[in-house]
Amino acid sequence: MERLMGGGVLQLLLASAGVLLLYRILVRLRPGAPLKDAVVVITGASSGLGKECARVFHAAGARLVLCGRDAARLEKVVQELTACSTGSQKQTYTPSTVIFDLADTDTVDRAAEEILKCYGQVDVLINNAGISYRGNILDTHISVHRDVMETNYFGPIALTQALLPSMIRRRSGHIVVISSVQGKIAIPYRSSYAASKHATQAYFDCLRAEIDRHGIAVTVISPGYIRTNLSVNAVTGDGSKYGVLDKNTAMGRDPSDVAQAVLKAVRQRSKDVVLAGPLPCLAIYLRTLWPALFFKLMSSRARKEQKPKDE
Template identity: 40%
Template sequence: MSINNKVVWITGASSGIGKALAIEFSKKNVNLILSSRKKESLELVKGLCKNPSSVKIITLDLEDYNNLQPKVDEAITCFSKVDILVNNGGISQRSLVKDTKISVDKRIMDINYLGTVALTKAILPHFIKNKNGQFVVTTSIVGKIGTPLRSSYAASKHALHGFFDSLRAEHHKDNISVTLVCPGFVKTNVSINALTGNGTPQEKMDTATENGIAPEHFAKLMLKAINSKKEEVYIAGAKEKLGVYVKRFFPKLLSKMIRKLSVT
């Protein structure tokens, strides 16, 4: 597959992985649509892209998932089509199960799962009509392995795997593909913005996140996975990748390993 002349729509494009991916995509012969809640930040990202004239901005809030169809209609109008939707927007969490209000669980599921699903369902008829389309989903290694302090976040990412695996099977005949991208620790503001048990942001960087993969390097690897239409890819450190395979073949061993992780 070549991404030349494709129209790529990226959510969560104002910072972190989405920002780095937008800049990396812009080095190719593509048209870009960038979305998040923050128009000013999106404008800054647009200015960093190689060819800003080929970049459109659509603000949206995934939490407002009942009102995303007009955003899809607007996106299709930008360049007459959309070829690739990168579902990258989302929010993380840092709190123990016992300390997490149910309202926080709901908000994380509303943004990470229902927002992503609603946007996907809204654009799916366009992909079916064109007999072409690719959904790219930024999930997480935690979407494969639940770890302490991330119960709601892990649940939302596990749910995305279930939904998109089903969608892939249903629409293979329509030439629609799904690429699930599972990051490990990436040096972004994800932990700073992560919700605590009462719903307020953590407002500090985790040590593991601080030492994570640079988003610019991550974006290069993610773009390769998108271009080759990988079904599922783990872009992470050796320990995180190892955990996925230990979970698959030695689940009890992984459970013992996970219990030793710090929960403070």
């Protein structure tokens, strides 16, 4: 192994792994922040990970503001949460809803005003809504790149910036963004998606540094594949739906498990969390420490796929 990777690179990987292990141990010992009565805003709350986040934060006693484009689907989530809490000894709150399209940034300021009217403040903002993409760059129209960026990047930062002044005035708040492992490494046939998530990672890393003095936390969560309809609803190069539950997505993490990890990250005010298996985590290190090998592996993957089929 040492011959293959080179002694220096191997030592760096082992040292990094040791530091990461120590960090995780210290994080487990750190007391979690209480969420009872906290006002938690979740975008993309009508399905998938957003819906599961609504479940776990509702069970924790948070006052929820659920956001999405479809009023009927959001109302169904509210009814399900209310039914689940019936008879429970824990105090829970009936969630509020705010309907808007995150991709239409012109409506975000109005939506932020509605969100603040619900409880007068926002303690935790979870930027979860997003769209995926499957396509060959050569066959992808520039409008598709723009549409993915509007939903995955411009929408979340517009909402964050609209709510941020209220947090700064209170010197309290927590901003969470659900990014992706593809915000740290780029793989073939995901250009629009990976680009939007790389931009997201960079923006919220900058934001964390700039608002730390105001007592506001920023958490970037980067999951691998999650067992949701993200790939089914993904757009292709011509803007049409991909319409396929691909193999890796079908074998991905249970969204309820990821939601619990989000809850834990919020309680511990974590800064950057990668929720992925050993290979994606190794790829992240490889991209930094041995980029030539990483690029070679990605080129080989692209040649094998030729086009995005069952990935």
